[in-house]
Amino acid sequence: MRGLAPSSGVVVCDVARLGAPGLAHIDLLARLELAARRGGGRIRLREPAPALRALLGLVGLRIQVEGEVEEGEPAGGVEEAVETGDAAS
Numbered sequence: 001m002r003g004l005a006p007s008s009g010v011v012v013c014d015v016a017r018l019g020a021p022g023l024a025h026i027d028l029l030a031r032l033e034l035a036a037r038r039g040g041g042r043i044r045l046r047e048p049a050p051a052l053r054a055l056l057g058l059v060g061l062r063i064q065v066e067g068e069v070e071e072g073e074p075a076g077g078v079e080e081a082v083e084t085g086d087a088a089s
Contacts, residue, residue: 011042016048021055030061044064045066
């Protein structure tokens with residue numbers, strides 16, 4: 001995975017033409033994610049079918065999807081601001 005990952009450490013997996021997802025697909029994606037994490041990176045899915053996303057959720061495998069905001073990060077173009085008078089404590 002290290003040789004495949006660009007400097008960002010993210011390998012994009014195009015799964016648009018995967019077909020009907022099954023547990024073998026989930027196993028493969030889990031192994032790819034594990035290998036990427038061991039190398040300090042992540043994988044990101046491009047165009048996953050709703051059925052694949054549902055199956056990933058069912059088994060509890062959280063893999064980033066291209067175009068979605070990562071959990072805990074603000075959406076693009078969104079800035080956090082504190083208005084004067086707000087308690088900062």
